[in-house]
Amino acid sequence: MRFSQFFNSWLNDGYYKKAVKIGKNGDFFTSVSVGSLFGVILSRYILSISSKFDGKISIVEIGANEGYLLADIIQGIFTFSPKSLSKFEFVMVEPHENLRLLQRANFKEFFGDEISLTHYKSLKDAKFKNAIFISNELFDSFACEVVDGEKMLYVGENLELFWDKIDPEIKDFAKKYEVKKGEIPLKLYEFFTNLSASASKFHFITFDYGDMGSRGDITLRIYDNHRVYNLLEEKDLSKFYKNSDITYDLNFEIFKSEFLKVKGVKFISFKKQSVALMDMGASEVLSVVSNSNNKNAYKNATLQLKRLIYEFGSRFKAIEFSKGV
Structure with a gap:
């Protein structure tokens, strides 16, 4: 089978269905695992851009896993501007039932009945007037093909990896974005089209591994109990398949170009996470905490x-887009 089928089966038919935990008790850390500050900084930024919208604003997290990021954002809004809570509604887009159950349970524990959480299985089901979309380490879970010159990666019946002739469509796509060796993410344009169709106006923010342009290398890797494994070097994938996380670095040039194909979408910025967090008000947040004595x-x-800043700040990037604002 094509590698993209294998990748999708690994994550969406297995790993994510288990409602896996992240952080110390999981396979990997994210910025959210560090603590609540990441979400609190985002809340400060969300409050600053909320004036661009008229009426109710939906804060929509896509791929929320346990739901901690959105919960931290809500707590930050309450801390900085409690009266502003009423202008927002809080939404998660999550296709996996086990994760939806976990997210609801966590929100119940955090907020009781004071905060309502709306779930959608897909962006196709959602309709927003105004939306601020947020995600963290979402797009490195999109199925991809892997190319090396005139070859493409495939998977055999016993989960062995092998190279064979490249599909013409993938070859053309790789040539367009000058990817001679590396991952080719699939269905980005379809996702962005659905996202744009779900909201009349939106601001979009995401954080993920990657660079602007091709690195000329294959970055596929497995995370298992905080250890990193090179996918291409592992002879027995059965011990990891559907049980551990699999990921790769994003080519943000592909990401940006595919998003800008969608009518009305504007590119806002692309920054290292360290720079983005400072620009979003990290120093001001620390000042507020300092003044609390x-x-x-x-x-x-x-x-x-x-x-x-120092562990996640360089490898992770923040990219933003908007429509109608």
């Missing part, structure tokens, strides 16, 4: 920001 809270927030 809670030394432990300030120390914790400072440590979190250092991790977000």
